[in-house]
Amino acid sequence: MADFEKLGVFYLGRPYDLLGAFVGRKAVSATTLGRATTAARGAGRSAKEARDVSRAEESVEALRAELAALESRFEAEVEAVSAQAEAREEPLERVALKPKRTQIAVSLVSLVWMPVAVIGPVQQPLWQ
Secondary structure, X not given: OHHHHHHOOOOOOOHHHHHHXXXXXXXXXXXXXXXXXXXXXXXXXXXXXXXXXXXHHXXXXXXXXXXXXXXXXXXXXXXXXXXXXXXXXXXXXXXXXXXXXXXXOOOOOOOOOOOEEEEOOEEEEOOO
């Protein structure tokens, strides 16, 4: 059925069902009519799917074009930022600051004791 869809031709069930209904092999029965409507539904469904595929391909192409535009814009902005960063690079000078006693504030004084066992040249911590 997929080959028929690619060609734009839709397979409508068994051909002799429709031909038999028109030629007069049997009168139009519920079975024949049911098969014909099922085939018509299938043809409509495959046509809709073909339209969906073409719409999806168009949107993929549009998204690819948008991605390419965004990437080029990103590259341009990266170049602009790196050019600005290069312009800011100046040699730095060392300046020695001598603080006064009034400018120093000690906020915490603490004592830490960590016991260690010394066995020969090896020190082994005892807090573990």
